[in-house]
Amino acid sequence: MADAGTGTSRPLPELQGFSKDFYEWCKKRELRFQRCSDCGVWCHVPREMCAECGSWRWEWTRSSGRGSVFTWTVVVRAMHPAFEEDVPLAPAVIEMEEGVRLLSQVEDCPPQELEIGMPVEVVFDDVTPEITLPKFRRVRRARRSPENGVS
């Protein structure tokens, strides 16, 4: 997506350290979080060590990509010049099935239709050639079909 016409560029993550790993997975269209190799707890934002059990061993583990809307705000008046043309914009906290939460946006849902608990699934947005952001879209209920074994 092109920058907003204000000429102020959108803030982007810096690809260093754990953020580099996280966003490289996003570029590959995979939402991965750290998962402790010893106690199995999932973690976001990425940390050096597991706060639950003290382990230093973890893996970037693929998330199901499914979650629900935990909360959000609707930015009606931008406070950063880069977002002036995007309002109303709804940064939302998504609670993933794995238990972690992340800040993102629900792309295909107007802010006034957001609901707490709304099921969503991850999609990927190539905002620049280098950086892909994880975003979400509403999960539509699957159509019932004979293969689903509906009586």
Place this chain on the structure above:
Amino acid sequence: MRDRACIVGIGETAYVRRPGSGMSQLGLQLQAAVRAIGDAGLDAAQIDGLMPFPNLGSAEELAANLGCENLRYAATIHMGGAAPVASLQAAATAVIAGIASYVLIPAGWNGYSGARARQTVAVDASSMPGGAIARDYYLPHGLTAPPQWYSLMARRHMHEYGTRPEQLGAIAVAMRKHAQLNPRAVMHGRPMSLDDYLASPMLADPYRLFDCCLETDGAAAALVTTPERARDLDKRPVYIMAAAAGQPYPADEITNRKDIFETGLTIAAPEAFARAGIGAADVDFAEIYDCFTFEVLQQIEETGFCKRGEGGAFVEGGRIELGGELPVNTHGGLLSEAHVLGMNHIVEAVRQLRGDAEERQVENAEIGIVTGWGDFGDGSIAILRR
């Protein structure tokens, strides 16, 4: 430690917006400092402890300007707006231990004519709480400023407990009402009704313009010493019964809280009450860090004035107005007096307990609390008494 430290001096600059203070950030703080020192009846050279606010100036430059040649204690508590009240705790510890004799706590800025709080991230991403975490995981999605962070919590509270905009409005209305009795308040002479509040433009839903603190130029300062030294000074001391600070978990990231309504104050308040040997019912007034209306409600709950989820009902019906059961922000707060980083709340509490609050005086004020709130919910509380 109860009552073994006290506040003996307070000072403030004027609080202004347009056309700006005309002073530097350091100049403002020095003016407030000089006034606090004078209020106590001391000379600046006697100050041997300094606790500057995070990122708004160093102890070295304050000392060099004030002429503090014998600086023995210099420290900054990195908790954003919770720092001034947390600094009361640290200053009390220092004077009780004999590490310093007179500790000055200044705070001030050109929050209107300089970089405004809402813009600081656009200007300097490293100034944002959470630092690299916010840069990498919040800013790209448009979450860039304090009203946006906290409105995430407010919406959730509304969902879980049915808290309503009119209840947030009751807080804004109370603060504005109190400002009408405070000639120093930026909003003095500008009354506001609940209808005015509801009609104000939405900034970060559910936060409206009048849910948000002011952006102002100004500084304030407080001076701490022991009761023994206070005997030789000009003003009746205000005793620090107890002061405590705490952090939410994790403090540097606001979306993955185990308990999203737990703040630093949740941890600090019971500790402070236990050390003071009193309960919430003993408190005559509360100066609560009102960066936004919902944060007042949240702090009322987490301090224990009511149960979690009951804050909405608590703030209605005039309970938090002067004359009510628990007057809150008798000076108008950050919402209607000025944003002086919570230091103006300490100054107002001292005025109340000295009996100097004029038209805003809480009758028979014996015990008051001051809270601080910073960053992503760091908290602090001081319990003060006559």
